[in-house]
Amino acid sequence: MKNILKYPAKNTWEILLQRPVLEKANLRNTVQEIFSEVRNAGDFALKKYSEKFDQVNLKNLAVSPEEIEFATKEVSDELKNAIAQAKENIFKFHFAQKEKSVEIETTEGVVCWRESRPIEKVGLYIPGGTAPLFSTVLMLAIPAQIAGCKEIILCTPPQKNGTINPAILYAASLCGVSKIFKVGGAQAIAALTFGTESIPKVDKIFGPGNQYVTQAKQLATEYNVAIDLPAGPSEVLVIADESANPTFCAADLLSQAEHGTDSQVIFIATDEQILEETLAEIEKQVLELPRREIAKITLNSSQFILAKSVEQAIEISNFYAPEHLILAVDNPRNYVCKITNAGSVFLGNYTPEAAGDYASGTNHTLPTNGFAKNYSGVSLDSFVKKMTVQEISKKGILKIGKTIEVMAEAEGLFAHKNAVSLRLKSLQNGI
């Protein structure tokens, strides 16, 4: 059974809550080489990597309309209904993020506003591996479609038989993805960065991936492509008081633990009994899980902490800045204002993290690795640029002209000053 840390002193939090440090140095060279290859040899390089890494010999990188049609038949009605409800909720929540343009008259005759414009071409990366993450397709393609992105390109590695999981294809076709390509790993990111004969170059790349994909996305930014978020292993921090349900807490902790052996799981309770019961529940529930071996390894590096109060627990959480924060406490809304660093927050006993992962409507692409301190999760904002516009009338320039002249001169920029002086002069002369 896991050790319980009782009332840890503040100066121990840093060590206690340390995340695993990801080794990056060696990856950079490997990924740089893949970038060079793809830049030089295009599709040929992608097919070569597919043979090497995916053990597939691909004729076409692009998924055909027939393949999508076939996938649509493969997906069960039950799953289609589930995807439909999730899509509706995700759509509602992200659609509400549309910004209405509001004109601000900062000085009489000086009117300024913002307008959103879609990022024209976006690339969505969906990893392969054990879990076919069609939910991530929804989380990325739905806001891209709401934003009005012209081209939504999806890359995902092929399975060994050369196909893509039907649920991924179905979700993509449902949410306005323009083109789907069978390519994974750092080479997919390289293709979206430079473009190849088949795959268009994009303006921004989204989506999770392993350490190679992560490094590739970082490298893509050096070639003027934007990315959604720096990535890291997934995390949950659960805060529980005496009103919490240990069965639910254990299930939530385990649903994070099953993600991967590098997942981070932290439990902070204000009640020792709840803590012990949750630990006992974990021991029980873990046995039933297909992915129990992964979960067990994760749990070994997890932390179980006893705190004095919910406030102190939140203080610890703010220090850690978790991707997901569950408040299994009485009157959870009262504490939201105290949360300063978290990706997404789940309130009360009936709001499991899994709800946000799939269907509540919030986005599941969230800041991990402490990035909740300085990054937002993916939202509609991630798929648009906000352009400012200003219109100044003759009266307006008369009102702020002097200010601009004085400031420009003080910065030694006389052409800036002159652009205003000439206008003021023309107005005084009545031209």
Next chain:
Amino acid sequence: MKNILKYPAKNTWEILLQRPVLEKANLRNTVQEIFSEVRNAGDFALKKYSEKFDQVNLKNLAVSPEEIEFATKEVSDELKNAIAQAKENIFKFHFAQKEKSVEIETTEGVVCWRESRPIEKVGLYIPGGTAPLFSTVLMLAIPAQIAGCKEIILCTPPQKNGTINPAILYAASLCGVSKIFKVGGAQAIAALTFGTESIPKVDKIFGPGNQYVTQAKQLATEYNVAIDLPAGPSEVLVIADESANPTFCAADLLSQAEHGTDSQVIFIATDEQILEETLAEIEKQVLELPRREIAKITLNSSQFILAKSVEQAIEISNFYAPEHLILAVDNPRNYVCKITNAGSVFLGNYTPEAAGDYASGTNHTLPTNGFAKNYSGVSLDSFVKKMTVQEISKKGILKIGKTIEVMAEAEGLFAHKNAVSLRLKSLQNGI
């Protein structure tokens, strides 16, 4: 006199509008070395670099309260008044960007919303050099203050006598900057990334700078610090129809040209006479400018294009994605909806770029180098994270539980499914 390009074919635009490619490869090693030094030796390294690069032997890196008091006396009342008006306008425009939290009920009993939280510690970098950019202090510190950032740290290189330009200190003290340090270049960015004995480590770094600073900011992201925007040389694209004023157009183009020899200046007119008169005006006005040598070099690599219509001119502009776009055309508002890629837009004959640089209220930290395709300029959003929150009632989980179960199972994540199943079961059992 500059060549005029008449009605260039679309397939020539790419070459025509090519930006200078910045050489990065060698800088990375130099900056990496500075990062290592600062990480290891802290303030000692900063002082050593100050001696080497700024020719100053500093006792204290921090600006003292006495220095700020002295600077306040140094700044003229005229400049103080100008700064006050600019501050008010910038404040109004950015304050209006505060997002009101709106609850969305995506399914009955499933309520989701977003809340903004300030990024706790931000670092503002203000370059030294020929122009003391106190206007950039306003553009960064005002939204940081509105956002509620707890620590606003400013770094700027000392002048040769060891002091900072009084206008910079005055603007900083006016806008809630917590601490000011005399340190510039890549070493300042390193200090903000790792922290030193004097300088706090921050969560996000803002501000312009030379190629070393730009490379340093890029490198900072590899150490989990966020940055405002990737940087590049400043740009303006002016579109003029027959209603434009050649004197004003020339002045606006020159105000961009005086920034630096790498500035980009593009003029597109639909009227040949306006084009020629603007060129003649440039020849005349440039002679009067203190920074005329810089402006002349910039103008050599500028482009003067004759287009068929304002629509075509905007198409060219969208392709280029300028930082600043001036529409010196009749009824400019009619064309705003056609603009897809631009940092900030200036409408009509009385809205010079200089207004946005200083005092209209919009932010002057904007996407250059084509980044208007995939990045927004700095706004209040740049200083906050948006956290999502969800609260699901018993009724709500009964409504979306099945969807989550089906999707989790289809992704092979049974612990995720279980987190919902256990809750549904407890409700069915009436626990």
